[in-house]
Amino acid sequence: MDTKEIILDVKNLNTTFISDRKEIRIVKNVSFQLKRGTALAVVGESGCGKSVTMNSIMRFLGKNARVEADNIQYNALRDGKVTEYHLEKIKDPNGPEMRALRGPDMSMVFQDPMSSLNPVYKVGDQVAEGLIQHTGMKKKEARVKVLEMFRKLGIPDPEERIDNYPHQFSGGMKQRVVIAIAMICNPELIICDEPTTALDVTIQAQIMELLKDLQVKEGKSIVLITHNMGLVAEMADEVCVMYMGRVVEFGSLEDVFDRTSHPYTKALLRSVPVLGLADGQKLETIPGSTPNPANLKPGCEFADRCPECTAACREKDIPTFEISPGHRVRCLKYKNFPEVD
Amino acid sequence: MSENREVIFKIENLKTWFPITKGAFKKVVGHVKAVDDVSLEVYKGETLGIVGESGCGKSTFGKTIMMLEKPTGGKVLFNYGGEFKDVTKFNKEEMFQFRRKVQMVFQDPYSALNPQKKIYTSFEEPLKVHGVKNEADREAVMQKVLKMVNIQPDYLMRYPHEFSGGQRQRLCIARALEVMPEVLVCDEPVSALDVSIQAQVLNLMKDIQKEMNLTYLFIAHDLSVVQYMSDRIVVMYLGKIVEIADSRALYDEPLHPYTQALLSAIPVPDIHKTKKRQVLEGEVPSPIHKPSGCAFHNRCPKCMEICKTVDPAMVHHGAEGHMVACHLYDKEAAKA
Amino acid sequence: MSNPNAAASIKEQNKSAASSLLKKNVRKFLNNKLAVFGLVVVVIMTLACIIGAIMGVDYATPDLTNMKAAPEAGHIFGTDTIGRDLLARVLIGGCYSILIGVFCAVLSSVIGAALGAIAGYFGGWVDGVIVRISEIFQAFPQLVLVMMLVAILNQRGLGNLLFIFVVTGWMTTFRMVRNEFMSLKNETYVKVCEAFGMKRSNIMFKQILPNVMSPIIVSTTTNVAFFILQEASLSFIGLGVADSTPTWGNILNAAKSVSVVTNQWWIWVFPGLAISLFVLAINFFGDGLRDVLDPKQQ
Numbered sequence: 001m002d003t004k005e006i007i008l009d010v011k012n013l014n015t016t017f018i019s020d021r022k023e024i025r026i027v028k029n030v031s032f033q034l035k036r037g038t039a040l041a042v043v044g045e046s047g048c049g050k051s052v053t054m055n056s057i058m059r060f061l062g063k064n065a066r067v068e069a070d071n072i073q074y075n076a077l078r079d080g081k082v083t084e085y086h087l088e089k090i091k092d093p094n095g096p097e098m099r100a101l102r103g104p105d106m107s108m109v110f111q112d113p114m115s116s117l118n119p120v121y122k123v124g125d126q127v128a129e130g131l132i133q134h135t136g137m138k139k140k141e142a143r144v145k146v147l148e149m150f151r152k153l154g155i156p157d158p159e160e161r162i163d164n165y166p167h168q169f170s171g172g173m174k175q176r177v178v179i180a181i182a183m184i185c186n187p188e189l190i191i192c193d194e195p196t197t198a199l200d201v202t203i204q205a206q207i208m209e210l211l212k213d214l215q216v217k218e219g220k221s222i223v224l225i226t227h228n229m230g231l232v233a234e235m236a237d238e239v240c241v242m243y244m245g246r247v248v249e250f251g252s253l254e255d256v257f258d259r260t261s262h263p264y265t266k267a268l269l270r271s272v273p274v275l276g277l278a279d280g281q282k283l284e285t286i287p288g289s290t291p292n293p294a295n296l297k298p299g300c301e302f303a304d305r306c307p308e309c310t311a312a313c314r315e316k317d318i319p320t321f322e323i324s325p326g327h328r329v330r331c332l333k334y335k336n337f338p339e340v341d
Numbered sequence: 342m343s344e345n346r347e348v349i350f351k352i353e354n355l356k357t358w359f360p361i362t363k364g365a366f367k368k369v370v371g372h373v374k375a376v377d378d379v380s381l382e383v384y385k386g387e388t389l390g391i392v393g394e395s396g397c398g399k400s401t402f403g404k405t406i407m408m409l410e411k412p413t414g415g416k417v418l419f420n421y422g423g424e425f426k427d428v429t430k431f432n433k434e435e436m437f438q439f440r441r442k443v444q445m446v447f448q449d450p451y452s453a454l455n456p457q458k459k460i461y462t463s464f465e466e467p468l469k470v471h472g473v474k475n476e477a478d479r480e481a482v483m484q485k486v487l488k489m490v491n492i493q494p495d496y497l498m499r500y501p502h503e504f505s506g507g508q509r510q511r512l513c514i515a516r517a518l519e520v521m522p523e524v525l526v527c528d529e530p531v532s533a534l535d536v537s538i539q540a541q542v543l544n545l546m547k548d549i550q551k552e553m554n555l556t557y558l559f560i561a562h563d564l565s566v567v568q569y570m571s572d573r574i575v576v577m578y579l580g581k582i583v584e585i586a587d588s589r590a591l592y593d594e595p596l597h598p599y600t601q602a603l604l605s606a607i608p609v610p611d612i613h614k615t616k617k618r619q620v621l622e623g624e625v626p627s628p629i630h631k632p633s634g635c636a637f638h639n640r641c642p643k644c645m646e647i648c649k650t651v652d653p654a655m656v657h658h659g660a661e662g663h664m665v666a667c668h669l670y671d672k673e674a675a676k677a
Numbered sequence: 678m679s680n681p682n683a684a685a686s687i688k689e690q691n692k693s694a695a696s697s698l699l700k701k702n703v704r705k706f707l708n709n710k711l712a713v714f715g716l717v718v719v720v721i722m723t724l725a726c727i728i729g730a731i732m733g734v735d736y737a738t739p740d741l742t743n744m745k746a747a748p749e750a751g752h753i754f755g756t757d758t759i760g761r762d763l764l765a766r767v768l769i770g771g772c773y774s775i776l777i778g779v780f781c782a783v784l785s786s787v788i789g790a791a792l793g794a795i796a797g798y799f800g801g802w803v804d805g806v807i808v809r810i811s812e813i814f815q816a817f818p819q820l821v822l823v824m825m826l827v828a829i830l831n832q833r834g835l836g837n838l839l840f841i842f843v844v845t846g847w848m849t850t851f852r853m854v855r856n857e858f859m860s861l862k863n864e865t866y867v868k869v870c871e872a873f874g875m876k877r878s879n880i881m882f883k884q885i886l887p888n889v890m891s892p893i894i895v896s897t898t899t900n901v902a903f904f905i906l907q908e909a910s911l912s913f914i915g916l917g918v919a920d921s922t923p924t925w926g927n928i929l930n931a932a933k934s935v936s937v938v939t940n941q942w943w944i945w946v947f948p949g950l951a952i953s954l955f956v957l958a959i960n961f962f963g964d965g966l967r968d969v970l971d972p973k974q975q
Binding site (some may be wrong): 046067201202204208209228253254267268269271272274284289 | 606624
């Protein structure tokens with residue numbers, strides 16, 4: 001496999017949470033690859049494990065979580081040379097190895113800009129902190145860098161705003177500051193966990209434009225975690241659909257939107273109201289609700305809500321089938337296609 | 342068609358301002374004009390959607406109509422069999438009776454049910470308060486509303502934390518229906534729900550509306566949801582109505598620049614619809630310091646000189662019932 | 678739902694489907710060993726004291742031949758400086774101490790909760806006035822108040838102490854309940870009740886108060902311990918209840934002289950032990966309750 005082309009390679013990621021002496025597997029056998037300079041959208045409803053997957057890769061989970069994987073490989077490209085990091089082998093999730101990667105190589109933008117910033121520090125200092133930590137830069141030099149970053153991210157009057165406190169910023173501006181924090185050490189991989197869910201649509205449009213620019217103009221690789229299919233259609237090159245901790249469909253944007261294959265993806269696309277629906281046209285609904293991850297039945301997790309469910313679906317875990325190059329679906333409808341792991 | 346339809350709510354120049362106080366003596370230094378001079382009519386049996394970004398006053402508007410917030414000025418007239426009575430002047434008893442006519446569904450189904458009480462108790466209390474003395478009568482009502490939202494009666498004996506968000510919201514809708522209201526004010530009823538559950542609740546609400554001939558005031562920030570649900574849509578910006586139109590007309594031919602921007606900002610889950618995205622500059626100004634003239638002028642791509650000083654009035658334009666508050670359409674108004 | 682009986686009574690029909698928070702909470706409580714230990718100790722000690730009182734043990738008659746006797750068969754805990762049986766005194770003293778603790782804790786919680794509910798729910802000037810009053814009370818040193826009352830009434834008695842404790846003890850509960858009410862009144866279910874036109878008193882006490890009950894219960898239990906300690910220290914310096922009424926603090930009062938402390942250890946060890954054990958047990962119990970009742974953990 002070309003490590004120059006692939007920036008993040010995840011194989012068989014499993015994350016288990018332990019609570020009350022009970023083990024609950026939240027992420028199950030998740031595998032995907034992220035190509036350098038592209039955007040991957042991870043879509044799913046709340047509780048589908050999309051955030052946990054990314055947090056497992058970043059090793060941001062608490063002590064009650066156990067992360068196991070065959071491979072979590074991050075390939076850093078520095079000055080034309082590729083360095084491989086095997087994140088699953090790093091023992092201490094908060095040790096020096098992991099910390100050195102967070103910021104200069106991979107960084108994260110969280111959902112809620114209101115609570116991502118520390119209210120008692122000036123925003124400029126919060127952005128500069130990463131630089132000072134990782135490069136040992138002086139405060140003055142860092143300030144210049146921060147100003148530059150603010151300008152790039154479209155924060156008006158950067159000289160003035162840099163000394164403001166978070167409460168003096170609006171939601172959209174705060175999210176820009178959070179993105180500035182993520183971007184300041186010039187990472188290659190940016191993971192955005194529902195970056196616009198807390199924002200208004202017109203502000204969401206601004207932030208999305210900004211992220212797309214970062215990807216296209218600066219060649220960043222972006223993972224966008226979202227539940228909004230509209231954002232996926234606008235942002236992503238590849239799409240990963242998750243349900244109850246499993247990747248149920250993975251493929252290019254065209255694969256997933258034009259040749260939608262998994263019943264869940266289909267249902268997800270058809271159950272969301274779209275502007276300009278004809279009068280009297282009714283939305284399709286997915287019956288039932290997401291099952292409790294603590295007591296799942298064997299077989300396909302979606303079986304109870306699936307219109308195309310058969311007896312075989314409820315027997316055992318469903319393997320993944322590759323129905324066209326790069327388009328993988330976890331559904332028995334496609335059992336004639338080659339199985340992949 | 343609006344001519345021959347019965348009006349159920351007539352709202353005239355409604356204002357809800359919140360005072361901002363400063364210092365030990367609570368001196369009023371300004372007002373948050375959450376709802377500022379809003380007038381509109383709601384027809385019986387329709388769904389009127391109210392859409393806007395956070396801080397535009399749509400939720401406050403809903404609460405004011407329910408008299409959960411005290412209006413600063415204006416009238417809320419409710420149709421009592423042909424006679425309009427001003428709700429803002431109601432005494433305690435009249436207000437209590439009004440509560441049977443208009444009910445509300447709230448955004449957060451997780452906190453809308455008292456966590457310490459069984460669902461049964463939460464369902465029983467409103468009926469008790471409204472004078473259904475007999476337990477059998479109360480249970481008959483409960484049976485009826487639960488059937489409407491497809492929830493089995495034995496669920497009533499459980500606690501709220503045992504239900505999922507979608508079930509809870511259905512329970513909340515059922516509870517609001519217990520007093521057989523004529524109008525249901527829905528404040529972001531699906532925005533706290535998962536996408537796969539939203540459609541269930543929306544379709545259910547449509548069915549219930551048909552069955553009970555309800556009037557909905559559907560408040561939401563998501564224009565695609567509002568458009569799916571509503572017959573007519575009101576677009577609000579900073580406490581004022583900027584455009585009212587039939588749902589279809591608003592989509593086909595948005596008039597106000599803000600509506601146009603709002604429509605274009607919504608991401609469409611279709612990779613073949615390439616549309617020209619019109620990204621609005623800047624952010625919604627604070628409702629404390631509203632810009633002079635048209636509140637939208639500092640973000641408006643089509644801003645003119647007049648917009649900075651003169652607040653535009655609502656004018657008819659285009660199809661019947663299509664009204665807009667924008668100086669771009671002043672000329673036509675003058676002609677007419 | 679085709680069942681015609683279903684319309685008769687949902688309540689009766691579905692008793693089996695009903696889930697009980699209580700059962701779950703009891704199970705959770707029983708898992709906490711320390712809390713169960715606390716509860717057991719509290720119950721045993723209270724029962725012992727009550728049984729002692731019912732049996733009418735003689736705690737007042739001095740046995741002049743047997744002053745300052747060390748523990749022995751006749752007096753298991755020994756006797757005090759004027760020859761009264763210490764076991765009897767500790768038992769009866771326990772009755773008074775526990776009574777003071779429980780009575781003051783419950784009454785001050787009730788006052789604090791009621792005022793807190795009103796202040797928190799209505800807000801505005803009502804809130805302002807009540808908060809000011811509570812601040813005034815908080816500024817009064819308890820000791821000075823006790824001395825003032827003793828001076829005014831010219832007597833030391835149980836009533837004084839109860840009155841002072843309640844009057845000076847309701848503020849912590851008040852503040853807690855007020856803050857809870859301030860946040861809970863914005864919960865949607867409160868708005869729902871308002872939308873149904875329910876009475877304010879109904880919303881306050883029937884809707885919101887049950888949600889504040891658990892912290893109130895927890896703080897009441899810990900307050901019991903606090904008031905017992907408070908009484909002990911006041912009695913020890915001679916400002917508590919009259920000498921004729923034994924309380925744990927009062928018994929300790931006899932051990933004020935250095936010679937007693939060094940030579941007659943049993944006079945202060947047993948009442949001291951009783952206080953420490955009871956207070957510790959109550960605090961364990963209170964902590965366990967907090968874990969069980971804290972709604973954030975459910």
